[in-house]
Amino acid sequence: MVGSGIIREIRSYHLDSDESQDAVVHDFGYKIIIPGLVDTHVHINEPGRTHWEGFHYATRAAAAGGITSLVDMPLNSSPVTTNVAALEAKLRSFKGNGWVDCGFWGGAIPQNIDDLDDLLDAGVLGLKAFTIESGIDEFPEVNAAHLKQVMRKLGKYKLPLLVHAELRDSYTEHNVPETKPIGKSYSRFLASRPKRWENNAIKLLIALASSNNDEGIFTKLHIVHLSSSDALSLIREGKDTGLCISAETCPHYLHLFSEAIPDGNCIFKCCPPIRDSENREHLWNGLAEGTIDFIVSDHSPSPPELKQLESGDLENAWGGISSLQFGLPLSWTEAKNRGFGLSKVVEWMSINPAKFCGLGKRKGRLAPSFDADFVVFDEHAEYVIEEQNILYRHKLSPYIGSRVTGMVEKTFLRGNLVYSNGEIIGSPRGQTLMNQNFS
Ligand SMILES: [Zn+2]
Numbered sequence: 001m002v003g004s005g006i007i008r009e010i011r012s013y014h015l016d017s018d019e020s021q022d023a024v025v026h027d028f029g030y031k032i033i034i035p036g037l038v039d040t041h042v043h044i045n046e047p048g049r050t051h052w053e054g055f056h057y058a059t060r061a062a063a064a065g066g067i068t069s070l071v072d073m074p075l076n077s078s079p080v081t082t083n084v085a086a087l088e089a090k091l092r093s094f095k096g097n098g099w100v101d102c103g104f105w106g107g108a109i110p111q112n113i114d115d116l117d118d119l120l121d122a123g124v125l126g127l128k129a130f131t132i133e134s135g136i137d138e139f140p141e142v143n144a145a146h147l148k149q150v151m152r153k154l155g156k157y158k159l160p161l162l163v164h165a166e167l168r169d170s171y172t173e174h175n176v177p178e179t180k181p182i183g184k185s186y187s188r189f190l191a192s193r194p195k196r197w198e199n200n201a202i203k204l205l206i207a208l209a210s211s212n213n214d215e216g217i218f219t220k221l222h223i224v225h226l227s228s229s230d231a232l233s234l235i236r237e238g239k240d241t242g243l244c245i246s247a248e249t250c251p252h253y254l255h256l257f258s259e260a261i262p263d264g265n266c267i268f269k270c271c272p273p274i275r276d277s278e279n280r281e282h283l284w285n286g287l288a289e290g291t292i293d294f295i296v297s298d299h300s301p302s303p304p305e306l307k308q309l310e311s312g313d314l315e316n317a318w319g320g321i322s323s324l325q326f327g328l329p330l331s332w333t334e335a336k337n338r339g340f341g342l343s344k345v346v347e348w349m350s351i352n353p354a355k356f357c358g359l360g361k362r363k364g365r366l367a368p369s370f371d372a373d374f375v376v377f378d379e380h381a382e383y384v385i386e387e388q389n390i391l392y393r394h395k396l397s398p399y400i401g402s403r404v405t406g407m408v409e410k411t412f413l414r415g416n417l418v419y420s421n422g423e424i425i426g427s428p429r430g431q432t433l434m435n436q437n438f439s
Pocket of ligand 1: 300
């Protein structure tokens with residue numbers, strides 16, 4: 001039973017019983033109903049780079065993918081979300097364009113560290129920082145001293161610090177190794193972003209968080225888009241020693257693997273890179289053991305010309321994978337093949353990310369008092385992903401031609417049908433998810 005967008009009651013359904021007569025009844029047959037997914041890592045490039053993709057296209061694709069809540073990254077819009085004015089610009093862009101609910105991460109850069117309180121007070125759900133260049137000039141990386149300061153600031157708010165964790169090797173000017181040009185070679189691209197960079201960044205972050213903890217400053221540290229399976233033991237150790245550390249990975253690291261990636265096809269380029277099949281299996285083990293907490297898309301679209309599709313130039317192509325709509329079938333296909341049940345996938349794609357971003361009392365579960373966000377899912381449907389199915393702006397995907405299992409048939413946002421069998425329904429009813437609204 002749903003009322004005013006909230007789940008009021010869950011009870012057995014009897015076709016002939018009188019007690020159901022007072023409600024509109026939707027009968028989904030034997031299809032499974034799962035909670036709407038929560039994707040806490042989505043790059044919506046509006047305002048400023050709406051031609052890359054804006055709220056309209058991204059949130060429609062989200063609805064089609066069974067995602068009812070997403071959290072926007074503070075780049076690659078222009079301005080980047082590193083101050084209150086930029087957040088307000090985001091909110092104006094979202095208004096009337098959101099087909100699903102949306103929260104916002106703020107950005108921490110060297111230039112705004114003293115002003116982060118304003119951004120946090122304005123309702124961002126936490127802060128994102130980079131330990132390596134982000135690819136966007138206005139969003140430079142931070143160093144260890146900055147990170148320590150940001151962690152201290154966030155401790156007061158009990159909000160997470162999300163980090164793109166790759167750290168370049170440090171060399172003296174006399175000791176720079178020779179590097180081969182990458183060109184179209186995927187193996188050279190892969191070698192140019194080694195696992196070691198991820199491991200080193202994560203080591204540094206854990207050391208900083210631990211030292212804050214020792215000083216009694218609570219630090220909630222989150223590693224975004226983990227690709228290096230070598231870092232799993234570091235994260236496990238951090239968790240075991242009582243550190244509040246979490247990690248996410250993405251469908252591209254769980255589905256794709258480097259041995260099958262052809263040279264000169266930049267559609268597969270992302271950072272950190274997609275690694276080999278053995279690494280992929282270790283990531284699945286990391287999920288199974290709870291070392292990796294959840295799965296998010298890291299949907300990062302761009303216009304086709306930036307992906308260097310004609311030249312195949314992996315060095316200069318934009319790094320980012322478009323996948324918002326297909327995370328559930330891709331993850332379910334791979335999970336099922338490894339013997340996991342659908343309930344595990346729901347835990348990884350709905351329950352855990354909802355809790356992580358502070359929405360754990362409102363999203364991620366089918367239970368009384370939770371938002372009536374749910375998906376009618378055919379767990380058995382098999383099909384091939386085709387370009388014509390894509391609802392996001394630029395129809396690029398490394399998954400076109402992939403056979404998957406699991407079809408989102410309908411998506412409901414707070415009790416309203418927003419997607420049904422290939423069609424977006426109604427009007428944009430998405431609401432903003434600001435920190436002060438659900439604490
Ligand atoms: Zn990202």
